[in-house]
Amino acid sequence: MESLKRNIDKSNLYTEAARCLSCYDPPCQKACPASVPVPAFIRALLSGNTDYADEIVREANPMISTCGEVCPAEDYCMKVCTRNQLDRPVEIRLLHKFATDYGEFRGHKAVSDSGFNPELAGKKIAIVGAGPAGLSCAVSLKSAGASVTVYEKSGNLGGVPHNEIPESRLPRENLGDDLQAISSLDIRLEMDIEIGNPEQLLGSFDAVFLSSGLPTEKRLNVPGEDHIQVYRVLEFLRRAKSSPDQIRVGERVVVVGGGNVSLDAACAAYRLGAKEVHLLYRRGVKEMKVWESELREATELGVMIHYLTFPKEFMIKDSRLRAVLCGRNQLSDEIDASGRRKPIPLDGFDFTLPGDSAVVAIGLNPDGKMAKYISDRVEGYRSKVRAIFLGGDIATGEGTIVEAVRQGKEAAQAINAFLKDGQW
Amino acid sequence: MVIYTSELLKSKFLGIELENPFILSAAPSTDELSIARRGLESGWAGVILKTTSRERMGVRLTYPMMSAFYNDGRFAGMGNIDLISVYHVNEICRRIEILKSEFPNKMIAASMMSDSREGWQSTAKALVDAGVDLIECSFSCPQGSAGEEPGKMLAQNANATRQAASWVKEAAGSTPVLIKITPMVTDVVAIARAVKESGADGVTASNSIPALMGVDIETLTPIPAVNGFSTYSGLTGQAIKPVTLRTVAEIAGGLPGFPISGNGGIMNWKGSVELLAVGASNVQICTAVMLNGFGIIEDLCHGLQNYLVRKNIANVSRLVGAALGKITDHSNLPLRNPKSIINLDTCINCGKCYISCRDGGHEAIGWIADSRLPKVDREKCVGCGLCALVCPIPDCIKIAEV
Numbered sequence: 001m002e003s004l005k006r007n008i009d010k011s012n013l014y015t016e017a018a019r020c021l022s023c024y025d026p027p028c029q030k031a032c033p034a035s036v037p038v039p040a041f042i043r044a045l046l047s048g049n050t051d052y053a054d055e056i057v058r059e060a061n062p063m064i065s066t067c068g069e070v071c072p073a074e075d076y077c078m079k080v081c082t083r084n085q086l087d088r089p090v091e092i093r094l095l096h097k098f099a100t101d102y103g104e105f106r107g108h109k110a111v112s113d114s115g116f117n118p119e120l121a122g123k124k125i126a127i128v129g130a131g132p133a134g135l136s137c138a139v140s141l142k143s144a145g146a147s148v149t150v151y152e153k154s155g156n157l158g159g160v161p162h163n164e165i166p167e168s169r170l171p172r173e174n175l176g177d178d179l180q181a182i183s184s185l186d187i188r189l190e191m192d193i194e195i196g197n198p199e200q201l202l203g204s205f206d207a208v209f210l211s212s213g214l215p216t217e218k219r220l221n222v223p224g225e226d227h228i229q230v231y232r233v234l235e236f237l238r239r240a241k242s243s244p245d246q247i248r249v250g251e252r253v254v255v256v257g258g259g260n261v262s263l264d265a266a267c268a269a270y271r272l273g274a275k276e277v278h279l280l281y282r283r284g285v286k287e288m289k290v291w292e293s294e295l296r297e298a299t300e301l302g303v304m305i306h307y308l309t310f311p312k313e314f315m316i317k318d319s320r321l322r323a324v325l326c327g328r329n330q331l332s333d334e335i336d337a338s339g340r341r342k343p344i345p346l347d348g349f350d351f352t353l354p355g356d357s358a359v360v361a362i363g364l365n366p367d368g369k370m371a372k373y374i375s376d377r378v379e380g381y382r383s384k385v386r387a388i389f390l391g392g393d394i395a396t397g398e399g400t401i402v403e404a405v406r407q408g409k410e411a412a413q414a415i416n417a418f419l420k421d422g423q424w
Numbered sequence: 425m426v427i428y429t430s431e432l433l434k435s436k437f438l439g440i441e442l443e444n445p446f447i448l449s450a451a452p453s454t455d456e457l458s459i460a461r462r463g464l465e466s467g468w469a470g471v472i473l474k475t476t477s478r479e480r481m482g483v484r485l486t487y488p489m490m491s492a493f494y495n496d497g498r499f500a501g502m503g504n505i506d507l508i509s510v511y512h513v514n515e516i517c518r519r520i521e522i523l524k525s526e527f528p529n530k531m532i533a534a535s536m537m538s539d540s541r542e543g544w545q546s547t548a549k550a551l552v553d554a555g556v557d558l559i560e561c562s563f564s565c566p567q568g569s570a571g572e573e574p575g576k577m578l579a580q581n582a583n584a585t586r587q588a589a590s591w592v593k594e595a596a597g598s599t600p601v602l603i604k605i606t607p608m609v610t611d612v613v614a615i616a617r618a619v620k621e622s623g624a625d626g627v628t629a630s631n632s633i634p635a636l637m638g639v640d641i642e643t644l645t646p647i648p649a650v651n652g653f654s655t656y657s658g659l660t661g662q663a664i665k666p667v668t669l670r671t672v673a674e675i676a677g678g679l680p681g682f683p684i685s686g687n688g689g690i691m692n693w694k695g696s697v698e699l700l701a702v703g704a705s706n707v708q709i710c711t712a713v714m715l716n717g718f719g720i721i722e723d724l725c726h727g728l729q730n731y732l733v734r735k736n737i738a739n740v741s742r743l744v745g746a747a748l749g750k751i752t753d754h755s756n757l758p759l760r761n762p763k764s765i766i767n768l769d770t771c772i773n774c775g776k777c778y779i780s781c782r783d784g785g786h787e788a789i790g791w792i793a794d795s796r797l798p799k800v801d802r803e804k805c806v807g808c809g810l811c812a813l814v815c816p817i818p819d820c821i822k823i824a825e826v
Binding site: 013014015017018021022023024025027046082085086 | 496497498772773774775776778779791793796816817
């Protein structure tokens, strides 16, 4: 698996860094949700100023080490790299990975010169959920001079990257570097505390940022779904990461879903010892919402994708999962709410796929208790309730880490503006 | 039509037949018999054995002697604190005899250096007696040279050059003598003229350039560091090519017809065309071989040969000095006012021309943000040419009168 990972080290840094044209009004930087200053950090790498490169990429994106491993850069900065018109894009992600791997970051500035807002001094902000969105918001607000408390219901910082992204894709050290840098700021962390009613926080905080992600799994509502060998994807990924020795997937694993999380689950199943991994996706290849890099990794591992296929029943015999009864779809011309062609079941094409275990990864929802804040959300990261903001996956559904970072940063600005003028 | 390509590269230099214009210069690649032999075997037209001297001249080498400087990680120039050969003249004479018998059709030359009339003359005589084809005299080694004043190169003083060169020529008799000079003078033509007046046959232009290769910013010790100390190096490689071209052009322009063996910074066949075109009769190479090996001779010969065929030039000697007539004083240049013409069809929207013109030119290129295209303001554009230099696309930007 390691062979799939390309790398930039001291031997080939200059060759790649010198490929950057240092464009005016750099398209890469504009395409980066976190606005990582691409030409500037690459120029710093070229001059041997690795520490500064590390500093400015991390100032833009507090999750930069994590993004150095998992950001689908081909779909952001590298997609618009001017060099696409010459030969191939600059390996921007690998270069910022170099910056964070080799640079010596000396901690976030507690109060950055540019971001400091004296009116924020003494203001108290609560952040609910310590994933990429929450932590980025915390860093921005803290850097601007506010007093920040982060509430996290689990015992860990990092959210999805910590709990669910397989270690094969994201080594612990990289997330650890990000969390360590964030910890250099004086941010109060309240771990193992679940906030059931965010409005109560307004008694002691001036504003609240909800970034509690998508902890609830969507159900298929088909027979056999609750069998012990039919895993919910979050539980599956967490156990695969935290205690891989205690999970037995058998030889054949059937994963249901068509997003990046389902690909993560399929890859994880291989690493847990499966010989065959099948992915059932109800629509066609064009409708699949996955990052190219993840799809490539999955197919290189051998994941077999069955398009236009959906599970009708998880077939249990002698209290063990034996097979999955599958139905076939065809795509209609009708476009659904997601903007994709709607699948229609076909009669008479059902088949069974043998399986020792299955993983259902068909989508995630926010915690039901947070629903009242999300509906009819107004612009500018504001929830329906005054002084409560929200961002990250809870607001926009499953997204990338770098997108969550953008939302965290922008929400911090919105909170900053609100605390200044009190306008809602 | 059959092209006898090898004929294209043949020339005669001071009566010596050269199968091609590429000669291994007096340097490490010619300092061991076995290495020089392999160089000749691989196709080089001749060797100039590394500078020798009389036994009484001590050669105190210290290491490391090689260094380099880089631009964005790319090799830009090489430096050495090498000295003349540790092999004295008797050993060199032995090698000349061996190489002459093994390679009767190649030029076997030797470089020498001394510090007195007797030294110059006895060394030259010994080399002639050994059958050397040509003697080159180093009047310009940056690290150690017997100038008329301590620390000064012989070739930095016209009178000293004339004197010493005439001693050598007197001793060498009919054997051709080249004086290897330095570009580090106020008037290089005056030095070359002194060589001509001495009776010597020509110059080798020019030697490495005294330089400080860099400073290790961790230790604040200049490089190369020898036990915590350093000294000035001789700079070679691509960095010095423009200096060599200027030196050769000035001499060829100032002393028409005076033979010049070109040396300094030529890394490939294109560079050799340039050096020949400004007046060198042949091309000595060292650094390119030290970096890439003797095998580059193939590309050098084939590149030059293909060029001559393509340009319909009958022989390499026709190239010598071909560009000289186009060098004039700045004050003689016509006044022109060309403009930058950008081909927007091949533009890749990087904006480098915009940045350079804005901050290093005349604020004559605008930027259309939506389309990411540059736009030349012909009123402001003076046609300086900076934009064309920074454009990553060949021929996208032309500087021409409109």
